[in-house]
Amino acid sequence: MPRLAYLGPEGTFTEEALRLLEPDAERLPCANVPAALAAARNGEADGAVVPLENSVEGAITTTLDEFAWGEPLLITAELLLPVRFSLLARPGTEIPHIKRVYTHPAAITQSRAFVARELPDAVVVAAPSTAAAAQEVSLPGSPYDAAIAAPIAGEHYGLVELAGDIGDRTDTVTRFVKVNRPGPLPEPTGSDRTTLVVFLADDHPGALLEMLTEFSVRGVNLSRIESRPTGDGIGRYFFHFDFEGHVADARVGEAIAGLHRVCGEVRFLGSYPRADGVSPQIKRGTSDTEFAEAAHWLARVRAGRV
Numbered sequence: 363m364p365r366l367a368y369l370g371p372e373g374t375f376t377e378e379a380l381r382l383l384e385p386d387a388e389r390l391p392c393a394n395v396p397a398a399l400a401a402a403r404n405g406e407a408d409g410a411v412v413p414l415e416n417s418v419e420g421a422i423t424t425t426l427d428e429f430a431w432g433e434p435l436l437i438t439a440e441l442l443l444p445v446r447f448s449l450l451a452r453p454g455t456e457i458p459h460i461k462r463v464y465t466h467p468a469a470i471t472q473s474r475a476f477v478a479r480e481l482p483d484a485v486v487v488a489a490p491s492t493a494a495a496a497q498e499v500s501l502p503g504s505p506y507d508a509a510i511a512a513p514i515a516g517e518h519y520g521l522v523e524l525a526g527d528i529g530d531r532t533d534t535v536t537r538f539v540k541v542n543r544p545g546p547l548p549e550p551t552g553s554d555r556t557t558l559v560v561f562l563a564d565d566h567p568g569a570l571l572e573m574l575t576e577f578s579v580r581g582v583n584l585s586r587i588e589s590r591p592t593g594d595g596i597g598r599y600f601f602h603f604d605f606e607g608h609v610a611d612a613r614v615g616e617a618i619a620g621l622h623r624v625c626g627e628v629r630f631l632g633s634y635p636r637a638d639g640v641s642p643q644i645k646r647g648t649s650d651t652e653f654a655e656a657a658h659w660l661a662r663v664r665a666g667r668v
């Protein structure tokens with residue numbers, strides 16, 4: 363039974379994602395994303411489940427930066443989870459009396475309309491997770507009057523739901539990933555995704571286009587591109603890419619080998635089954651068979667067998 367670290371405490375959306383990904387795993391709740399990844403790296407856990415991005419606000423930057431700068435880990439699975447937020451408080455609290463609300467930054471940005479409309483005078487403070495916020499609010503002396511969290515967190519920490527489904531949109535989805543220490547990759551399934559990080563060797567006109575060309579000429583379809591500051595001053599960035607296919611696919615292997623040739627550093631973050639099960643459209647001339655046939659042809663030419 364694998365032991366998986368996750369963004370805790372009990373009752374987070376990440377816990378729900380973990381239960382769906384690995385129902386039989388032993389769960390190790392951690393205080394924040396870096397702590398969960400540290401547990402996966404140092405062997406305290408076999409792996410970790412962390413949020414990566416959501417459909418409204420985009421990237422969870424702590425996760426992206428950990429993947430880029432921390433000891434290498436490999437993404438081995440992903441999960442898309444619809445998230446619904448509730449306003450939770452200690453029994454007896456009424457909405458007009460709520461002055462301080464506590465929740466995870468991703469929930470703050472996704473429930474702005476409700477807070478502006480129903481709690482115009484309230485201050486919203488960032489918590490390590492939605493469940494950590496609910497747990498804090500449940501303490502009798504808490505400086506916070508309410509938490510925004512999953513309904514299950516309310517049940518867990520003895521809070522009552524003052525309002526349900528308070529997200530700005532009802533169709534918000536968060537993408538979670540499972541990571542493991544480097545080891546064998548998941549087998550290709552025909553519906554896979556690959557993630558990597560690219561650092562430029564030097565800044566020059568067309569540097570971004572050169573990277574994109576490596577994907578484009580091999581018919582590799584990108585599904586996410588994100589620039590993140592390197593920290594070395596304004597204007598210095600590195601890039602995260604998600605794209606269709608598995609590194610075992612010829613076109614994907616060729617594309618990332620191309621990136622390795624033309625960029626400063628490529629960090630491979632994994633090839634794993636896509637949560638949505640969608641298969642890529644293979645452009646003419648970019649199938650495994652066509653790559654293999656072209657390699658044979660080249661070998662013949664080099665041998666003078668024209």
Ligand SMILES: O=C(O)C(=O)Cc1ccccc1
Nearest residue numbers: 374375376466468469491492
């Ligand atoms: O805090 C949580 O419960 C998390 O798992 C992170 C998060 C927060 C808000 C939306 C999706 C994920």
